[in-house]
Amino acid sequence: MRARVLVSVAVAATIAIGASGCAFWTPQDTKTIKQITDGVNVTTGKIDVRNALLISDSGDDARFIGTLINNSDTDDITVSVEIGGDTETVDVPASSHVDLANDKKHDTLDFADAKVTPGSLVKVYFSYPGAEGVSGSVPVLTSSQEEYQTLAPTSTPTSEITLPVETPSATPTDTPINP
Template sequence: MKARLAASAALALGIAIGGSGCAMLTYQATTEKYDPSDGVSADVGALDVRNVLVVSDEGDEGNLVIYVTNTGTDDETLSVQFVDQGDTFEIDVDGGETVSLGTADEEPLLIENLDAEVGGLVSVYLQAGSAEGVEIQVPVLDGRLPEYEDLVP
């Protein structure tokens, strides 16, 4: 009887460990950072730059869509430079605030000499204060999707 009880307890323990130990050994994809939209993201010092993309009709001029959150308490300025085009923009972000540009509710941030292919990528260099700058590859989209049709310059 004791052997049967010990075997049952060992079996129950094996099932419990086998059923719950999987999460301990398996790769957890939900812990990875990813961009949930069409744009790309980067962190530059205290600035979190999110969902960066360019909306363009023909690729000759575009609207930069960008969200910048200042996670610090000091005011910061984000420098956005289009590497191949030479256009540079300065975006001021107060401490603890978020700035969105190029959206339907905000004025477009126009890149006049874009010279890019719709569906391609453009190189953008981001710099804030003394933090190390970051170069990102930003997608160029057109207005075929309903969420972007009002953003085409």
């Protein structure tokens, strides 16, 4: 009788463990956060850079898109963004962020002569005084996707104005000229 009880308990325990699936031993996916954006994320000091990417249709010039977050409670920070020796800066107020894709209050970061290849990754260096800079491999996308159509860099207009030139032509007259 005692053996039957032990066998029944062992069978019940085996069924309970088998019915619980593998979740007892495997890690939960909800504990693993995965990046689901087109851009990349990097952090330098008190600045977080989120969803950083470049938009370029021609490969000659590029516009930097991303969000710069200042985690400092008291200090406004001027962040430098460098691509191949060309550097642009962005002022990020304390405890605030600057969204360079949608924020109409801030200028865009356009890099003329960036020489990037759409579809590639480009090293972009982020830094500010008082913190060690960091580089990230930022993807270069085109404006062919609907969400990026309005974000492509525009060419800088030249100050030279070209007017059409009219060439005078000889036209015959019907009336004779009297001497």
